[in-house]
Amino acid sequence: MTETNRKLLAFIDASPTAWHVCANLSARLLAEGYTELKESETWSLQPGGKYFVCRNGSSMIAFRIPEGAFPGFLMMAAHTDSPSFKLRGKPEAPAAGVYTRLSVERYGSMLCAPWLDRPLAIAGRVTLRKDGRIVTKLVNIARDLVLIPNLAIHMDRTANDGKKYDIKTDMLPLFGSEKAAGRYAQIVTEAAGCAVEDVISTDLYLYPRTPGTVFGADEEYIAAPRLDDLQCAFGCFEGFLNAKPGKNAPLFCVFDNEEVGSTTKQGANSDFLVDCLWRICEALGRDFYASVAASFMASADNAHAVHPNHPEFADSQDRPVINGGVVIKHHANQKYTTDAVTEAVFAEICRKAGVPVQHYSNRADLRGGTTLGNISTAHVSVDSVDIGLAQLAMHSCYETAGSEDTDYLIRAARAYYESAYCRTPEGIAL
Numbered sequence: 001m002t003e004t005n006r007k008l009l010a011f012i013d014a015s016p017t018a019w020h021v022c023a024n025l026s027a028r029l030l031a032e033g034y035t036e037l038k039e040s041e042t043w044s045l046q047p048g049g050k051y052f053v054c055r056n057g058s059s060m061i062a063f064r065i066p067e068g069a070f071p072g073f074l075m076m077a078a079h080t081d082s083p084s085f086k087l088r089g090k091p092e093a094p095a096a097g098v099y100t101r102l103s104v105e106r107y108g109s110m111l112c113a114p115w116l117d118r119p120l121a122i123a124g125r126v127t128l129r130k131d132g133r134i135v136t137k138l139v140n141i142a143r144d145l146v147l148i149p150n151l152a153i154h155m156d157r158t159a160n161d162g163k164k165y166d167i168k169t170d171m172l173p174l175f176g177s178e179k180a181a182g183r184y185a186q187i188v189t190e191a192a193g194c195a196v197e198d199v200i201s202t203d204l205y206l207y208p209r210t211p212g213t214v215f216g217a218d219e220e221y222i223a224a225p226r227l228d229d230l231q232c233a234f235g236c237f238e239g240f241l242n243a244k245p246g247k248n249a250p251l252f253c254v255f256d257n258e259e260v261g262s263t264t265k266q267g268a269n270s271d272f273l274v275d276c277l278w279r280i281c282e283a284l285g286r287d288f289y290a291s292v293a294a295s296f297m298a299s300a301d302n303a304h305a306v307h308p309n310h311p312e313f314a315d316s317q318d319r320p321v322i323n324g325g326v327v328i329k330h331h332a333n334q335k336y337t338t339d340a341v342t343e344a345v346f347a348e349i350c351r352k353a354g355v356p357v358q359h360y361s362n363r364a365d366l367r368g369g370t371t372l373g374n375i376s377t378a379h380v381s382v383d384s385v386d387i388g389l390a391q392l393a394m395h396s397c398y399e400t401a402g403s404e405d406t407d408y409l410i411r412a413a414r415a416y417y418e419s420a421y422c423r424t425p426e427g428i429a430l
Helices: 003-013 018-031 183-192 227-242 272-284 288-293 340-353 373-377 405-418
Strands: 035-037 050-055 059-064 073-079 084-095 099-107 120-130 133-146 174-177 199-208 213-215 221-224 249-255 296-300 326-330 357-361 383-388 390-392 399-402 422-424 427-429
Touching (some): 003 221, 003 227, 003 405, 018 035, 018 050, 018 059, 018 133, 018 249, 073 272, 073 405, 120 183, 133 174, 133 183, 133 199, 227 296, 227 390, 227 399, 227 405, 249 272, 272 288, 296 340, 296 373, 296 405, 326 340, 340 383, 340 405
Parallel strands (some): 035 050, 073 296, 326 357
Antiparallel strands (some): 050 059, 084 199, 099 174, 120 199, 221 399, 326 383, 422 427
């Protein structure tokens, strides 16, 4: 296993929820000498400074201020959340007089079948009373705690003929016998290090315990939970940290709630990015509108690789392959923001960096997904390209991608941040 894949899988393993993603990124930034800013405080920024700010503990923007004058911002954006099952506030649900189950709601659009018959853990955040205040604490109950059992083939002879899953019936995890009643609150509070009566509320989710791995005849593939979109978040972040100063101010974003439409205060459809850019310009005495007009964004979210068993679902021309390099994504109706100009900019940056580029379009008669690029640029009107890495089984709880592609993204992100991107009357300089 390469060092990059070892670090990627360790990052994914330590990041079961969006809050853990931001906590881990924040810890890395603090270790690298970045200063954490608070939205509730006045910002004092200095040339050469390194900063980051979090919202809701699940979205984050990090940036560096160049020493001298700079035209605008070079931004990369990914998302912190993945489809999962959220535990209800009082989830214990008895069944058949002999079981204790946990009641869940679906978060995002996932493939349900892979969640069945595998050990699951619970992680998220707990709000509690402490010293007369309400505080939030991250918890990760990292043990084989629950499992969603399948119905035996003998009881459902049509199971292999196609299955429609009823979340309130089919997807409830088994927590224990009837003797486990009341144990859920105890286990959560033990993880939070508090008394049961101190807990006010929770945001807790299921996640698969199966660790990430590398597989294939020549270890060509990686398999792990949450590759969508932690592979892109990790790759862009590493490129951001390792980039040498370029002509513009580098800015790295991760947003929460992409999987449910981004319409939250911490989502890409909020004012988080535009507020951050405005405050940077205000602190530096810059013209906000001129700075934004000179900026560029790369929205990074994984793309569908051509499937080994079902190549017919891929477009006949734009069909990315695993380990084929960074994917530039296209959509005529602007589900992806790429146009001819932004494609050329990013492809040229990759060419100079020696990073292979491939292209993705939905098959023309199939409805595809969306991502955060066009949502972000509705608030911050900048040139933008949608990119990603090719993967299989998107929105499964255990996905497959390429063991070489994360390195490609890191190199591309670093070259992007180091570029001399500038629009001139004669054309775009890189």
